[in-house]
Amino acid sequence: MSLGLSLAILGAALAVFLAGIGSAIGVGLAGQAASGIMSEDPSKFGSILFLAALPGTQGIYGFLSGFLVILKLGLISGQVAQPTVQQGLQIMFACFPVAFAGWISAIHQGKVCAAGIYMVAKQPREMTKPLVLGALVETYAVLGLLATVLLLNGIKL
Amino acid sequence: MAISPVKRFEILLPKEELGSFLSYLQELGVAQIDSLPYENLSLKPVETDASEYDRWLSRIGHLLQNLPEDKPKKGLEKLLAQKPKYSASLREALLDFGYEKVVEDYERIEAQKNEVLQGIKQIEKEEEFLRPLSGLNIPLNELSGLEHCEIQMVEVQPQELEKVITARPELPWRASIISKQKSKIILMIIYHLSAREEVEEIFSEVKANFISLSGYISRAGQGEKVIDLLQQLEQKKAENFELLANLEKEMASFAIHRPALMAVYDVLLNEKEKIIQSGFTGLTERTSCLAGWIEASQAENFSREVHRFSEQIFLTLRDPLPEEMEQAPVILRNPEILKPFEVITSLYGLPSPQTIEPTVYLAPFFFMFVGLCVSEAGYGLVMALISFLYLKLANPRGGTKLFMQLLFYLGISNIIFGTLVGGWFGYPIKPLLLLDPIKDPIPFLILSLVLGFIQVLLSTFLSLVKEYRSGNKVGAIAVKGGWLLLLPSLVAYLALKKPIGILTLVGAAGVVFFTSSSRNPLARFFSGLYALYGISSYFADTLSYSRILALGLSTGVIAMVVNSLVQIAWKIPFVGWLAAVLIFVGGHLFNLAISFLGGFVHSMRLQFVEFFSRFYQAGGRPFKPFKLENKYVEFIR
Numbered sequence: 129m130s131l132g133l134s135l136a137i138l139g140a141a142l143a144v145f146l147a148g149i150g151s152a153i154g155v156g157l158a159g160q161a162a163s164g165i166m167s168e169d170p171s172k173f174g175s176i177l178f179l180a181a182l183p184g185t186q187g188i189y190g191f192l193s194g195f196l197v198i199l200k201l202g203l204i205s206g207q208v209a210q211p212t213v214q215q216g217l218q219i220m221f222a223c224f225p226v227a228f229a230g231w232i233s234a235i236h237q238g239k240v241c242a243a244g245i246y247m248v249a250k251q252p253r254e255m256t257k258p259l260v261l262g263a264l265v266e267t268y269a270v271l272g273l274l275a276t277v278l279l280l281n282g283i284k285l
Numbered sequence: 286m287a288i289s290p291v292k293r294f295e296i297l298l299p300k301e302e303l304g305s306f307l308s309y310l311q312e313l314g315v316a317q318i319d320s321l322p323y324e325n326l327s328l329k330p331v332e333t334d335a336s337e338y339d340r341w342l343s344r345i346g347h348l349l350q351n352l353p354e355d356k357p358k359k360g361l362e363k364l365l366a367q368k369p370k371y372s373a374s375l376r377e378a379l380l381d382f383g384y385e386k387v388v389e390d391y392e393r394i395e396a397q398k399n400e401v402l403q404g405i406k407q408i409e410k411e412e413e414f415l416r417p418l419s420g421l422n423i424p425l426n427e428l429s430g431l432e433h434c435e436i437q438m439v440e441v442q443p444q445e446l447e448k449v450i451t452a453r454p455e456l457p458w459r460a461s462i463i464s465k466q467k468s469k470i471i472l473m474i475i476y477h478l479s480a481r482e483e484v485e486e487i488f489s490e491v492k493a494n495f496i497s498l499s500g501y502i503s504r505a506g507q508g509e510k511v512i513d514l515l516q517q518l519e520q521k522k523a524e525n526f527e528l529l530a531n532l533e534k535e536m537a538s539f540a541i542h543r544p545a546l547m548a549v550y551d552v553l554l555n556e557k558e559k560i561i562q563s564g565f566t567g568l569t570e571r572t573s574c575l576a577g578w579i580e581a582s583q584a585e586n587f588s589r590e591v592h593r594f595s596e597q598i599f600l601t602l603r604d605p606l607p608e609e610m611e612q613a614p615v616i617l618r619n620p621e622i623l624k625p626f627e628v629i630t631s632l633y634g635l636p637s638p639q640t641i642e643p644t645v646y647l648a649p650f651f652f653m654f655v656g657l658c659v660s661e662a663g664y665g666l667v668m669a670l671i672s673f674l675y676l677k678l679a680n681p682r683g684g685t686k687l688f689m690q691l692l693f694y695l696g697i698s699n700i701i702f703g704t705l706v707g708g709w710f711g712y713p714i715k716p717l718l719l720l721d722p723i724k725d726p727i728p729f730l731i732l733s734l735v736l737g738f739i740q741v742l743l744s745t746f747l748s749l750v751k752e753y754r755s756g757n758k759v760g761a762i763a764v765k766g767g768w769l770l771l772l773p774s775l776v777a778y779l780a781l782k783k784p785i786g787i788l789t790l791v792g793a794a795g796v797v798f799f800t801s802s803s804r805n806p807l808a809r810f811f812s813g814l815y816a817l818y819g820i821s822s823y824f825a826d827t828l829s830y831s832r833i834l835a836l837g838l839s840t841g842v843i844a845m846v847v848n849s850l851v852q853i854a855w856k857i858p859f860v861g862w863l864a865a866v867l868i869f870v871g872g873h874l875f876n877l878a879i880s881f882l883g884g885f886v887h888s889m890r891l892q893f894v895e896f897f898s899r900f901y902q903a904g905g906r907p908f909k910p911f912k913l914e915n916k917y918v919e920f921i922r
Contacts, residue, residue, distance in 0.1 A: 178882055185883055189835075192842040204849060256632045256889070263890040267832065270887070274730075274835040281726055 133201065133208070135216030139223035140197035143276065147190025147230030147269075154183025154238025161242035165249045175255045176245045182262045183238040186230035189273040193226045196280055209285045222279035229272030237265040287642045289618035290581040291908070293609065296574065296591070297599040303331075303566065303573040307559050307911075309594050312373045312922060314912030315587060317614055318577040320565040328567030328574060338557035344388050345550045349917070352536075352543050365679040371548055373913055373920040376555070379548045387542050398532045401525050408522045415501070415518070417464045417471050418511045425505035425514070428498065435481065438463070438496040439472045445491040446470055452487045456480045471496070547917035555913050555920075562911050578614050578908070613638050615905030623648050625691035628684070633893050634903030641747055643901055647892045650740050654891060656698030657733070658836040658884030660707030660722075661844060664877040665699025668692055695885070706837065710873055711844030722838050723845070730834045737830025738776070740896055741823055745769055748900040760799050764816075767795025772823060793817060826895045832887055840880040847872030 158180040165172055197219055202209050211219065244258025294316065298306055310316055323330050371379065418438065428436045441449055443465075449472070450460055458476035476484045488495070501514060566575040579587050584602050591600050605613050615635045617627045619642075626648040636642050659665070672692040675681070681689060703709070705719045706729060713721065722729040749765035771792030778786040797813035850872065854864040913920045 181879070181882065182886070185879065188843065188879065189839060192839050192846075195842055195846055259886050260890050260893055263886045264894070266887075267829070267890075270832040270835045273839070274831050277726055277835065277838060278730070 130210055130213075130216075132211035132213045132216030135213065136197060136201055136211055136219035137203075139216075139220030140194040140201075142220070142227045143190045143197070143223040143230075144194035145190075146227040147193075147234065148187040150231035150234030151184050151187030151190075154186070154234035154236075154241070155180065157235075157238035158183055158241040158245060161245040165245055168249070172249065172252070175252065176248055179241045179244050179248065179255070179258055179262065182241050182259065182266070183234045185266060186234035186237070186269045189226055189269055190230045193223055193273060193276045193280070196277065197223065200280060200283075200285065211285055215283065215285060218283050219280065222276055222283060225272040225275035225279070226269070227272075230269045233265055233269040233272075237262050237269075240265050287618060288636060288638065288640075288905075289616040291578045291605065291613050291616065292581045292584050292602050293576065293605050293613075294579055294587070295576045295601045297572050298595065299597055300568060300571055300573045302595060302597070303563065304559075306594060306598075307563055310911055311555060311559055311562075311913055312920075313587070313590055314910050315583050316577050316579045317908055317910050318562050318565050318575055319612070321567045321574065321576055323567050326567060326574070328569060331563050331566050331568055331573070333560050333564040335557045335560040338553050338560065341388075342550065342553055342557065344392070345384065345546055345553070348388060348391055348539070349543065349546055349550060352540050352546075354540065354543065365675075367680060368915060368917065368919040369544060369547070370919045370921050373922050376548075376552045376920060379545070379552050382545050382549075384542075384546060384549045387539065387546070391536065391539050394532055394536055398529065398536065401529050401532065405522060405525045405529070408518050408525070412515060412518050412522075415511055415515055417466065417469075418496075418498075419515055420463045421473065421511045424508045424510055425498065425502045426507065426509075429502050434475055434477055436473065436475045438498060439474055439488055440469050440494040440496055441472060441488070441491060442493075443468070443470055445493070449487060449491060449493070453483060456483055458484050551914070551916055551918050551920070554916060558911070558914060577911075579910075580616050580908070610638050612906070614908035616908045617642060617644060619644050625687050625694055626651060628687050628691050629889060629892060631907075632889070633897060633901070635905035635907055637902045637904045640902045641751055641900060643747075643892075643897065646743060646747065647896060650736070650896070651888050651892060652694060652698045653702070653736065654833060654888035655695045655881075655884045656702030657706065657736075657833045658888055659695075659699050659840050659880045660703050660837040661710070661840050661877070661880065662700045662703030662707060663710035663844075663873070664840075664880070665696045665701075665703050666709075667696070667877060668881065669696025669700065672696060695881075707841050708844065710869075711841070711848040722834060723841055726834060726838060729837065730831060733830050733833040734827055736833070737827045737891075737895070738772075740830070740891075741826050742769060742772060744896050744899040745772075745823075751900045751902075760802070763795040763799035767792040767799070768823070771796065771820075829895050830891060832891075836880070836883050836887055839883075840876060843876045843880070844873065847876060 162173075162176045162180045165176060198204060200209070200219070201211070241258065241262045244261060247258050248255050310318075321328060421438075439460075456476070457480050458474060460472045460474045463471045463473050474484065501511075505514060565577075566573050568574075579602075581604075588600060588602060591598055615638055617630065617635070619627060623645055626644050629647060629651060630636070630642070630644045656665070669692075672689045676686065676689050676693065704714060704717050706722060707713065720728045720732070745765055745768050749761050749769065752761035752765060769792070771789050774785050774788035774792065778789060796816055796819075797810065799813070800816040801809045801812040803809045803812065847868065851865045851869045854868050855861050857864055
């Protein structure tokens, strides 16, 4: 296995696990808040589930970027490409936007969503407003994903 | 397609008819009652006290919460259950079945049950106390009343046992072990009264506890031992449990009253609401006066209905005065097909009276954006089917109905756009595919940005309209119109390199020379020049729509991942098909939930942040007609 291929795989791994770490922390924060609210009022489960799930999307963006790299390298079809070291580095760098933007934004989105969950506890009718606030943070993960997809698309093997 | 006009009504009627008139209004359910400026009109406010209703509501509510359903419904049946229906005019009669007695009976039994529970707890406590002493093989009444000696029970720590037993052997005292447990040992000691102080000192040194049995000694019959007492307690406990079961059965038998109580609850709820509303009315010596709002289209009907109630009513209906406009409630009026999108507008906050109502403008974009963000025809079909069935079978009302209709639309949108740019459960239908974002995302990106650019231009146009209406006609046309000229021509110039750029300059001139209203030409020029920097916000807003591509792509790729996992699972011998089916259903359901959540929230954000920010003015008071509320049952006219 060439160094180029290894570097490309490192990129895919970074995208999946950094964004995944961020989402795990974010969903963790929101989940704790949700459990706290439900200890008072278990019937709120339905309305706060979405808020608790929202910081999970970064992990999915990271995963899907990783999957795009896997597709590009042909690791599933069996016809494994042999990128040069330059190409391997290019693929790795292309994974950075989603990896880092996903990682950090998920943590902060987790905080926003946890605060939103506390808000829903007091204002049960206003459950969509904190969702929109959460989406404001998520924008940067989405842009990261977009940059990664466009960069990957531009790299020719 | 706009904010529906409202009319102000004012009503005078004889004082004694107020109560029944309010009931009548409540049944009509079209009018919102406002509080009157009592002092200006030198009216007396009506004094109201709804606390009696509150008390009954909380008592009946408690009962309804604890009562099992007479015929319990399960799963789907429960989800689709409809509220029982009653005629509104007969609702007073529903109170006649004597709910007071039912509630009081229930509460009495509940109090008995609590008493029994308390008793059981007490018995368990005693048992816990006595159980370690069950090895005491002496009748309890022989433990006291000795002439020269005293018998006592002591609890000591195991590690102190040796020290205690061997202490002061010269004194006239003896100890024997009654029970040995891990953490404590119970001793029976007997000593001569002359040695009491010394013996007690031995034990107080090791911080032992003296256990007092005096209560049990006086209670125990002749020759009864601890073990006998325990048996008695056991029997008493069993009796109590039997009693408890009987009481619980009796309480459950109240379930047959549940439907009637549900109706009573709602009747009382509405009576309470009526009392609260009557607090908004004003009184003179003989008449009462109330005022409020109705939708203008209902005016004629309302006037007829009011006069039908009584001849002795004086009603005025008029358009709101300019100074009342701020207070007027806002009713959105859109054609039936656009109504579900009012959900989105209301989520942000209703528009202020006399401003632009955005539902009609956001509807097509929201419809398209969710379709493109999810871009899965299969999921769209599932969503459309679920919401359609729910609408048909459960027959929801109000907000739930609109939301379900919205989901139905979004399902349809996904069937359309999923087929064109996505797939069916991850499998694209090649001949129908307009563009394939997984192979080449650029055309999809351009599509997203073009749609975004159109919506940004629309929001600029609406801000032109808003500014024009507010009176600044020249500024509106020159500045906002300038942007509307500048932006598309600039894009065309950059894309086509044609000398269309001259229009850009004309637009820019409008922005530069008309943004500031300053008389100083230099100040005017430079602040106008600075306003041109605002182009960055148009640029940023348009770029923000690129998220449509990212979200659309993510659904497609995850669906593909699920399908490749299914293919791998299929190859497992024997159970492969089962694993494949489970992965297919579970994976796609997960993707459906997560991508609809993302698609919905991000499309909504695009409306709220990118679209609304240029022109929308929220702050309208929602129209809340005084009507029959339903919690458990439904009243129909």
